[in-house]
Amino acid sequence: MPELPEVETTRQGIAPYLVGHRIVDLQVRQPRLRWPIDKDLYTRLRSALIIAVERRGKYLILNTTQGSLLIHLGMSGSVRIVSKQASAEKHDHVDIILENKTCLRLHDPRRFGSLVWAGSKPETHPLLTHLGPEPLDAAFDGSYLYEVSRGRKVAIKNFLMNSHVVAGVGNIYANEALFIARIHPDRAAGNISQSRYMNLASCVKIVLTEAIRQGGTTLRDYVNGSGHPGQFRVQLQVYGRAGQPCAVCHRPIKRKRTGQRATYYCPNCQH
Protein backbone atom coordinates (compact mmCIF):
# COMPACT_ATOMS: atom_id res chain seq x y z
CA MET A 1 0.00 0.00 0.00
CA PRO A 2 0.17 3.00 0.00
CA GLU A 3 1.89 3.79 3.26
CA LEU A 4 1.27 7.04 5.09
CA PRO A 5 2.95 9.38 2.56
CA GLU A 6 0.98 7.86 -0.30
CA VAL A 7 -2.28 8.14 1.64
CA GLU A 8 -1.49 11.74 2.58
CA THR A 9 -0.59 12.58 -1.01
CA THR A 10 -3.86 11.02 -2.11
CA ARG A 11 -5.79 12.97 0.53
CA GLN A 12 -4.30 16.25 -0.64
CA GLY A 13 -5.02 15.36 -4.25
CA ILE A 14 -8.68 14.41 -3.87
CA ALA A 15 -9.84 16.80 -1.12
CA PRO A 16 -10.34 19.85 -3.38
CA TYR A 17 -12.65 17.84 -5.64
CA LEU A 18 -14.73 16.43 -2.80
CA VAL A 19 -15.16 19.04 -0.09
CA GLY A 20 -18.36 21.03 -0.53
CA HIS A 21 -19.83 18.50 -2.94
CA ARG A 22 -22.83 16.26 -2.46
CA ILE A 23 -22.91 12.50 -2.95
CA VAL A 24 -25.79 11.51 -5.20
CA ASP A 25 -25.07 7.87 -5.98
CA LEU A 26 -22.90 4.90 -5.21
CA GLN A 27 -21.93 2.22 -7.67
CA VAL A 28 -20.46 -0.97 -6.22
CA ARG A 29 -19.18 -3.37 -8.86
CA GLN A 30 -17.37 -5.66 -6.42
CA PRO A 31 -18.52 -5.62 -2.78
CA ARG A 32 -16.01 -8.23 -1.64
CA LEU A 33 -13.15 -6.14 -0.33
CA ARG A 34 -11.31 -6.93 2.89
CA TRP A 35 -14.68 -6.73 4.53
CA PRO A 36 -17.82 -6.91 2.41
CA ILE A 37 -19.21 -3.47 1.69
CA ASP A 38 -22.15 -2.69 3.95
CA LYS A 39 -25.46 -3.14 2.14
CA ASP A 40 -26.69 0.08 3.74
CA LEU A 41 -23.79 2.18 2.51
CA TYR A 42 -25.80 3.71 -0.30
CA THR A 43 -28.57 4.76 2.07
CA ARG A 44 -26.03 6.28 4.41
CA LEU A 45 -24.13 8.20 1.76
CA ARG A 46 -27.02 9.33 -0.41
CA SER A 47 -27.35 13.13 -0.40
CA ALA A 48 -24.53 13.46 2.13
CA LEU A 49 -22.51 16.66 1.80
CA ILE A 50 -18.76 16.12 2.10
CA ILE A 51 -17.35 18.43 4.74
CA ALA A 52 -13.70 17.38 4.95
CA VAL A 53 -11.25 14.70 3.88
CA GLU A 54 -8.97 13.72 6.75
CA ARG A 55 -6.41 11.04 7.42
CA ARG A 56 -5.59 8.90 10.44
CA GLY A 57 -2.61 6.61 9.95
CA LYS A 58 -3.32 4.99 6.60
CA TYR A 59 -7.06 5.56 6.77
CA LEU A 60 -8.69 8.24 4.66
CA ILE A 61 -11.73 9.67 6.42
CA LEU A 62 -14.51 11.24 4.39
CA ASN A 63 -16.45 13.40 6.81
CA THR A 64 -19.98 14.11 5.64
CA THR A 65 -23.16 15.59 7.04
CA GLN A 66 -24.43 12.02 7.50
CA GLY A 67 -21.35 10.59 9.17
CA SER A 68 -17.88 9.41 8.19
CA LEU A 69 -16.61 6.87 5.73
CA LEU A 70 -13.26 5.18 6.37
CA ILE A 71 -11.30 4.23 3.27
CA HIS A 72 -8.29 1.96 3.55
CA LEU A 73 -6.29 1.21 0.42
CA GLY A 74 -4.79 -2.07 1.61
CA MET A 75 -1.74 -3.19 -0.36
CA SER A 76 -2.73 -2.27 -3.88
CA GLY A 77 -5.57 0.23 -3.67
CA SER A 78 -5.81 3.72 -5.08
CA VAL A 79 -8.56 6.27 -5.51
CA ARG A 80 -8.86 9.00 -8.08
CA ILE A 81 -11.32 11.55 -9.31
CA VAL A 82 -12.78 10.77 -12.71
CA SER A 83 -15.84 11.66 -14.76
CA LYS A 84 -18.65 9.27 -13.88
CA GLN A 85 -18.89 8.47 -17.58
CA ALA A 86 -15.30 7.28 -17.72
CA SER A 87 -15.47 3.58 -18.48
CA ALA A 88 -14.56 1.40 -15.52
CA GLU A 89 -11.40 -0.63 -15.89
CA LYS A 90 -10.78 -4.01 -14.39
CA HIS A 91 -10.59 -3.76 -10.57
CA ASP A 92 -12.43 -0.43 -10.44
CA HIS A 93 -14.65 -1.71 -7.64
CA VAL A 94 -16.54 1.34 -6.33
CA ASP A 95 -17.62 4.79 -7.54
CA ILE A 96 -18.82 7.44 -5.10
CA ILE A 97 -20.69 9.73 -7.45
CA LEU A 98 -21.06 13.47 -6.89
CA GLU A 99 -23.71 15.91 -8.03
CA ASN A 100 -21.34 17.43 -10.58
CA LYS A 101 -21.00 14.14 -12.51
CA THR A 102 -17.53 13.35 -11.23
CA CYS A 103 -16.81 10.47 -8.92
CA LEU A 104 -14.26 9.09 -6.51
CA ARG A 105 -13.27 5.75 -8.00
CA LEU A 106 -11.63 2.99 -5.98
CA HIS A 107 -9.27 0.70 -7.87
CA ASP A 108 -7.80 -2.25 -5.96
CA PRO A 109 -6.49 -5.38 -7.70
CA ARG A 110 -5.78 -7.34 -4.52
CA ARG A 111 -8.91 -6.20 -2.73
CA PHE A 112 -7.20 -5.82 0.64
CA GLY A 113 -8.69 -2.36 0.87
CA SER A 114 -11.93 -1.49 2.62
CA LEU A 115 -14.79 0.99 2.84
CA VAL A 116 -16.22 1.11 6.33
CA TRP A 117 -18.98 3.33 7.66
CA ALA A 118 -17.93 4.93 10.94
CA GLY A 119 -20.95 7.05 11.89
CA SER A 120 -20.75 10.48 13.42
CA LYS A 121 -17.77 9.88 15.73
CA PRO A 122 -15.17 8.14 13.60
CA GLU A 123 -12.53 8.50 16.30
CA THR A 124 -14.51 6.00 18.38
CA HIS A 125 -14.61 3.38 15.63
CA PRO A 126 -12.75 0.19 16.65
CA LEU A 127 -10.44 0.46 13.63
CA LEU A 128 -9.22 3.86 14.83
CA THR A 129 -9.42 3.79 18.62
CA HIS A 130 -6.35 1.65 19.17
CA LEU A 131 -4.09 3.42 16.72
CA GLY A 132 -0.90 4.89 18.13
CA PRO A 133 0.03 8.55 17.64
CA GLU A 134 0.50 10.09 14.22
CA PRO A 135 4.22 9.88 13.44
CA LEU A 136 4.30 13.52 12.36
CA ASP A 137 2.60 14.78 15.52
CA ALA A 138 4.58 16.17 18.43
CA ALA A 139 3.23 13.35 20.64
CA PHE A 140 5.41 10.93 18.68
CA ASP A 141 8.96 11.41 19.85
CA GLY A 142 11.91 9.52 21.30
CA SER A 143 10.59 9.61 24.85
CA TYR A 144 7.31 8.07 23.76
CA LEU A 145 9.04 5.29 21.84
CA TYR A 146 11.39 4.62 24.70
CA GLU A 147 8.59 4.33 27.23
CA VAL A 148 6.26 2.10 25.21
CA SER A 149 9.10 -0.22 24.18
CA ARG A 150 10.24 -1.17 27.68
CA GLY A 151 10.01 -4.92 28.17
CA ARG A 152 9.27 -5.58 24.51
CA LYS A 153 11.34 -8.28 22.86
CA VAL A 154 9.90 -7.85 19.40
CA ALA A 155 12.30 -6.71 16.66
CA ILE A 156 12.38 -2.92 16.34
CA LYS A 157 11.27 -3.12 12.72
CA ASN A 158 8.10 -5.03 13.63
CA PHE A 159 7.59 -2.68 16.54
CA LEU A 160 7.68 0.36 14.24
CA MET A 161 5.24 -1.32 11.88
CA ASN A 162 2.76 -2.01 14.69
CA SER A 163 -0.05 0.49 14.16
CA HIS A 164 -0.85 0.44 17.88
CA VAL A 165 2.63 1.84 18.54
CA VAL A 166 2.63 4.45 15.78
CA ALA A 167 0.08 4.81 13.00
CA GLY A 168 1.06 4.52 9.37
CA VAL A 169 4.68 3.34 9.24
CA GLY A 170 4.81 0.42 6.81
CA ASN A 171 7.52 -1.78 5.44
CA ILE A 172 9.26 0.68 3.13
CA TYR A 173 9.60 3.52 5.59
CA ALA A 174 10.43 1.28 8.56
CA ASN A 175 13.39 -0.04 6.56
CA GLU A 176 14.45 3.45 5.49
CA ALA A 177 14.14 5.07 8.92
CA LEU A 178 16.15 2.28 10.60
CA PHE A 179 18.88 2.64 8.00
CA ILE A 180 19.19 6.37 8.54
CA ALA A 181 19.14 5.87 12.32
CA ARG A 182 21.76 3.10 11.92
CA ILE A 183 19.72 0.68 13.99
CA HIS A 184 19.69 -3.01 13.08
CA PRO A 185 16.12 -4.08 12.21
CA ASP A 186 16.34 -7.23 14.38
CA ARG A 187 17.35 -5.45 17.56
CA ALA A 188 14.86 -5.99 20.38
CA ALA A 189 12.70 -2.89 20.84
CA GLY A 190 13.19 -3.02 24.61
CA ASN A 191 16.95 -2.99 24.22
CA ILE A 192 17.39 0.40 22.57
CA SER A 193 18.51 3.45 24.51
CA GLN A 194 16.51 6.63 24.89
CA SER A 195 19.05 8.64 22.91
CA ARG A 196 18.86 6.21 19.99
CA TYR A 197 15.06 6.44 20.12
CA MET A 198 15.31 10.24 20.01
CA ASN A 199 17.28 9.87 16.82
CA LEU A 200 14.98 7.20 15.40
CA ALA A 201 11.84 9.27 15.98
CA SER A 202 13.32 12.18 14.08
CA CYS A 203 14.48 9.86 11.28
CA VAL A 204 10.91 8.54 10.92
CA LYS A 205 9.62 12.10 10.68
CA ILE A 206 12.28 13.12 8.16
CA VAL A 207 11.70 10.13 5.90
CA LEU A 208 7.91 10.50 5.93
CA THR A 209 8.01 14.27 5.45
CA GLU A 210 10.38 14.02 2.53
CA ALA A 211 8.33 11.21 0.95
CA ILE A 212 5.16 13.32 1.20
CA ARG A 213 7.02 16.23 -0.36
CA GLN A 214 7.99 13.98 -3.28
CA GLY A 215 4.45 12.74 -3.77
CA GLY A 216 4.98 9.31 -2.24
CA THR A 217 6.76 6.19 -3.45
CA THR A 218 5.55 4.26 -6.46
CA LEU A 219 6.74 0.67 -6.63
CA ARG A 220 4.25 -0.89 -8.94
CA ASP A 221 0.76 0.44 -9.11
CA TYR A 222 0.43 3.37 -6.74
CA VAL A 223 -0.93 6.53 -8.31
CA ASN A 224 -2.16 9.65 -6.55
CA GLY A 225 -5.58 11.24 -6.87
CA SER A 226 -4.71 12.55 -10.32
CA GLY A 227 -3.39 9.24 -11.57
CA HIS A 228 0.28 10.17 -11.33
CA PRO A 229 3.01 8.02 -9.76
CA GLY A 230 5.10 9.21 -6.80
CA GLN A 231 8.74 10.20 -7.10
CA PHE A 232 10.26 9.07 -3.78
CA ARG A 233 11.51 5.76 -5.14
CA VAL A 234 14.70 7.34 -6.41
CA GLN A 235 15.57 8.31 -2.84
CA LEU A 236 15.15 4.92 -1.22
CA GLN A 237 18.45 3.98 0.40
CA VAL A 238 17.84 0.33 1.28
CA TYR A 239 14.34 -0.78 0.30
CA GLY A 240 14.50 -3.01 -2.77
CA ARG A 241 18.27 -2.57 -3.08
CA ALA A 242 19.63 -5.94 -2.04
CA GLY A 243 23.17 -6.42 -3.33
CA GLN A 244 23.62 -2.76 -4.22
CA PRO A 245 26.24 -0.71 -2.38
CA CYS A 246 25.28 1.04 0.84
CA ALA A 247 25.25 4.81 0.32
CA VAL A 248 27.42 5.23 3.43
CA CYS A 249 29.97 2.39 3.47
CA HIS A 250 29.53 0.99 -0.06
CA ARG A 251 29.23 -2.59 1.17
CA PRO A 252 26.27 -4.56 -0.18
CA ILE A 253 22.77 -4.07 1.22
CA LYS A 254 21.33 -7.31 2.58
CA ARG A 255 17.84 -8.66 2.34
CA LYS A 256 16.21 -11.11 4.72
CA ARG A 257 12.71 -12.10 5.68
CA THR A 258 11.18 -11.21 9.01
CA GLY A 259 7.85 -12.92 9.28
CA GLN A 260 6.42 -12.62 5.78
CA ARG A 261 7.98 -9.25 5.09
CA ALA A 262 11.20 -8.36 3.30
CA THR A 263 13.77 -6.51 5.39
CA TYR A 264 16.62 -4.55 3.81
CA TYR A 265 19.56 -3.26 5.81
CA CYS A 266 23.28 -2.63 5.85
CA PRO A 267 24.91 -5.15 8.20
CA ASN A 268 27.96 -2.90 8.44
CA CYS A 269 26.21 0.38 9.34
CA GLN A 270 23.22 -0.84 11.36
CA HIS A 271 23.64 -2.26 14.86
Next chain:
DNA sequence: CAACGGACCTGCCTGC
Protein backbone atom coordinates in the same frame (compact mmCIF):
# COMPACT_ATOMS: atom_id res chain seq x y z
C1' DC B 1 -0.38 -9.26 27.51
C1' DA B 2 3.10 -10.58 23.81
C1' DA B 3 4.40 -13.12 19.77
C1' DC B 4 3.38 -15.64 15.85
C1' DG B 5 1.01 -17.67 11.86
C1' DG B 6 -2.90 -17.54 8.92
C1' DA B 7 -6.22 -15.22 6.44
C1' DC B 8 -7.96 -12.08 2.90
C1' DC B 9 -6.77 -11.41 -2.88
C1' DT B 10 -4.60 -10.72 -7.75
C1' DG B 11 -0.78 -10.07 -10.75
C1' DC B 12 3.85 -10.33 -12.01
C1' DC B 13 8.20 -12.55 -12.36
C1' DT B 14 11.29 -16.54 -12.39
C1' DG B 15 12.59 -21.03 -13.36
C1' DC B 16 11.64 -25.57 -14.93
Next chain:
DNA sequence: TGCAGGCAGGTCCGTT
Protein backbone atom coordinates in the same frame (compact mmCIF):
# COMPACT_ATOMS: atom_id res chain seq x y z
C1' DT C 1 4.39 -21.77 -24.34
C1' DG C 2 2.63 -23.38 -19.96
C1' DC C 3 2.57 -23.98 -15.31
C1' DA C 4 4.05 -23.96 -10.43
C1' DG C 5 5.89 -21.32 -6.98
C1' DG C 6 7.42 -17.24 -4.80
C1' DC C 7 6.73 -12.59 -3.93
C1' DA C 8 4.40 -7.84 -3.26
C1' DG C 9 3.23 -1.45 -0.25
C1' DG C 10 -1.42 -4.06 5.20
C1' DT C 11 -3.41 -5.52 9.30
C1' DC C 12 -6.95 -8.12 11.73
C1' DC C 13 -7.82 -12.30 14.24
C1' DG C 14 -7.16 -16.64 16.45
C1' DT C 15 -3.91 -19.55 18.70
C1' DT C 16 -0.01 -20.37 21.58
